[in-house]
Amino acid sequence: MASLTAVATLLEKGRSAHLGQVRRQGQGRRVGQQTLVFHNRPRIAAAAAVAGPKEAEGPLGAYWDRTYPDRLLGQRSWERAERRMSLDAAVLALEKAGLEPADIDLHLAGDLMNQLTCASFTAAELDIPYLGLFAACATWAAALGLGALLTDAGYAARVLCTTSSHHDTAERQYRFPTELGNQRPATAQWTATGAAAAVLVGEARPLPEGWTGGQNPPEARGTSRPDAGPATGGTGDPAPRHRGGAGSQEDRPAGGAAARAAGEDRPGGGLPVVITHATFGRVIDMGLTDPFDMGSAMAPAAADTIRQHLQDTGRRPGDYDLIVTGDLARYGHRLLVELLREQGYDAEGVLADCGLMLYDASQGVYAGGSGTACSGMVSAGYLLRRMEQGDLGRILLVCTGCLHSTTTYKQGDSLPTVAHAVALEVDRVQPGSSTPQDGTRGGTGGGTGGGRDGR
Amino acid sequence: MARASKEQTQAYQKAVQRILPPKPIARNALMAFLVGGSICTAGQVVLNLLKNAGLPATDAASWTGAAFILIGLFLTGLGVYDDLGRVGGMGAFLPITGFANSIGSAAMEFKREGWVLGLGARMFQIAGPVIVYGVAAATVMAGLLTLFGGTRAALGGP
Numbered sequence: 001m002a003s004l005t006a007v008a009t010l011l012e013k014g015r016s017a018h019l020g021q022v023r024r025q026g027q028g029r030r031v032g033q034q035t036l037v038f039h040n041r042p043r044i045a046a047a048a049a050v051a052g053p054k055e056a057e058g059p060l061g062a063y064w065d066r067t068y069p070d071r072l073l074g075q076r077s078w079e080r081a082e083r084r085m086s087l088d089a090a091v092l093a094l095e096k097a098g099l100e101p102a103d104i105d106l107h108l109a110g111d112l113m114n115q116l117t118c119a120s121f122t123a124a125e126l127d128i129p130y131l132g133l134f135a136a137c138a139t140w141a142a143a144l145g146l147g148a149l150l151t152d153a154g155y156a157a158r159v160l161c162t163t164s165s166h167h168d169t170a171e172r173q174y175r176f177p178t179e180l181g182n183q184r185p186a187t188a189q190w191t192a193t194g195a196a197a198a199v200l201v202g203e204a205r206p207l208p209e210g211w212t213g214g215q216n217p218p219e220a221r222g223t224s225r226p227d228a229g230p231a232t233g234g235t236g237d238p239a240p241r242h243r244g245g246a247g248s249q250e251d252r253p254a255g256g257a258a259a260r261a262a263g264e265d266r267p268g269g270g271l272p273v274v275i276t277h278a279t280f281g282r283v284i285d286m287g288l289t290d291p292f293d294m295g296s297a298m299a300p301a302a303a304d305t306i307r308q309h310l311q312d313t314g315r316r317p318g319d320y321d322l323i324v325t326g327d328l329a330r331y332g333h334r335l336l337v338e339l340l341r342e343q344g345y346d347a348e349g350v351l352a353d354c355g356l357m358l359y360d361a362s363q364g365v366y367a368g369g370s371g372t373a374c375s376g377m378v379s380a381g382y383l384l385r386r387m388e389q390g391d392l393g394r395i396l397l398v399c400t401g402c403l404h405s406t407t408t409y410k411q412g413d414s415l416p417t418v419a420h421a422v423a424l425e426v427d428r429v430q431p432g433s434s435t436p437q438d439g440t441r442g443g444t445g446g447g448t449g450g451g452r453d454g455r
Numbered sequence: 456m457a458r459a460s461k462e463q464t465q466a467y468q469k470a471v472q473r474i475l476p477p478k479p480i481a482r483n484a485l486m487a488f489l490v491g492g493s494i495c496t497a498g499q500v501v502l503n504l505l506k507n508a509g510l511p512a513t514d515a516a517s518w519t520g521a522a523f524i525l526i527g528l529f530l531t532g533l534g535v536y537d538d539l540g541r542v543g544g545m546g547a548f549l550p551i552t553g554f555a556n557s558i559g560s561a562a563m564e565f566k567r568e569g570w571v572l573g574l575g576a577r578m579f580q581i582a583g584p585v586i587v588y589g590v591a592a593a594t595v596m597a598g599l600l601t602l603f604g605g606t607r608a609a610l611g612g613p
Contacts (some may be wrong), residue, residue, distance in 0.1 A: 005466075011457055172564055176581065178563075179531050179560035184541070287466070414464075
């Protein structure tokens with residue numbers, strides 16, 4: 001499509017000036033311009049997704065951990081209902097991981113509400129150190145990426161990521177009262193009602209040494225981290241560290257407090273999915289102003305982040321079993337296919353969109369689903385399960401967000417958009433073959449990922 | 456940096472337009488006609504019934520309006536009117552039932568923020584512009600009619 005060439009050029013040229021400089025800074029933890037590489041293979045130990053009634057009736061209805069018969073959940077307001085879902089998802093994910101809130105070092109959460117109230121009120125219940133994130137509907141990937149970054153670098157051993165959205169809270173904040181009889185264009189999207197949570201764990205967690213049951217975990221981590229960190233950062237190749245823990249395995253008793261603290265170890269259960277890369281996107285503003293057509297506004301951001309990720313990693317779209325965008329919906333998805341084609345990537349076969357997967361076209365959701373929970377629910381509930389089952393080996397999750405507020409678009413500003421991507425991969429090491437030990441950097445399957453990282 | 460220039464926005468808009476479906480104007484117009492027409496027909500039936508019951512014409516009209524405001528509020532409370540509006544568009548919004556819906560839906564939504572600053576302050580969030588510009592238009596019309604006083608007689612007014 002000729003008119004897209006101009007857009008493709010805009011996206012292409014934006015960052016090329018500093019290419020050389022950034023490459024030098026990389027040190028293996030960073031490739032290309034924007035992509036972070038996680039050599040320690042932070043793992044998604046558990047994930048949970050809860051869904052409202054409409055989502056429960058949708059095509060993915062069988063995959064939710066909990067569904068609710070009505071959108072109010074017996075609460076006083078939509079906002080309270082959303083908080084409740086968010087808390088439920090967090091608790092379910094923690095239960096699956098066999099962890100207590102106290103075992104979590106950091107809670108990263110975000111939603112669509114002004115001042116992130118849903119995330120913050122949920123965090124108040126959980127009582128975990130908390131960082132609220134706002135990237136609109138891209139919050140889920142931002143949280144996963146940041147969580148992976150923190151666990152990979154050893155600043156946190158376990159991170160809880162949650163996100164939620166609610167059709168009615170979003171309607172009321174961004175659009176109209178929920179019972180107003182108004183007509184929307186076909187490009188409008190349906191904000192998903194639901195919540196998602198994931199527990200990320202660092203494989204090379206040095207906790208058990210001197211671990212006294214939560215008395216002073218930060219200190220214990222601080223002492224054992226520095227010697228391991230810089231060494232790996234310099235090499236840029238995780239292979240040498242691969243499974244160095246076999247020897248040290250004998251001197252650790254497998255039971256008692258150590259096993260409890262090591263509840264996230266692969267053989268004990270949990271998902272076999274690791275986060276290998278994160279590509280945080282830049283803000284793209286194509287000048288569109290229609291808040292009822294966010295798919296079109298966000299497609300260039302998704303195209304930019306995907307292109308950047310592929311360029312940074314040297315991968316092709318075909319290297320992924322699925323490149324799944326957050327909530328571009330029907331028309332944004334089509335635009336993304338075209339935009340990627342303009343940039344030289346034929347990704348049509350592997351591209352999918354959470355907003356299109358969440359609902360059936362007959363459910364009256366216009367162009368498709370949207371909302372922070374949309375990508376969260378589909379990935380935590382459905383995609384991770386498909387990965388666990390072995391149907392999908394490697395996916396790129398690209399969550400897209402439209403960063404406007406009611407104030408900005410009413411004042412005539414355009415819609416700035418962003419897309420963040422995380423690469424998820426099935427850890428191919430057989431469960432039970434190894435238990436990562438304290439101080440050991442070789443995460444399970446370090447070798448399989450290492451080869452790919454270098455490409 | 457990654458902000459599009461005017462030309463780039465236009466180029467992209469052109470591409471977007473090619474992807475987006477055409478607006479279903481004919482279908483929307485038909486549905487608006489059917490929904491709005493049905494509401495108005497029902498209104499006419501009620502009006503005629505009241506008139507036949509012996510009410511003066513102006514009273515009958517007032518009672519009909521009141522009845523349909525109630526019906527609009529009732530359907531809003533049942534959660535039916537938003538579906539009607541989704542299908543009927545302007546056909547559902549324009550009659551007095553739509554006006555009632557715009558006030559009722561806002562009242563339901565913001566009651567949770569309290570009776571005064573919630574319901575009281577935000578009840579007319581949607582209906583407010585209709586009232587403001589309705590009154591403004593009426594004022595302008597009244598001014599014009601007064602200015603050209605003869606028109607009133609010509610139109611057969613009292």
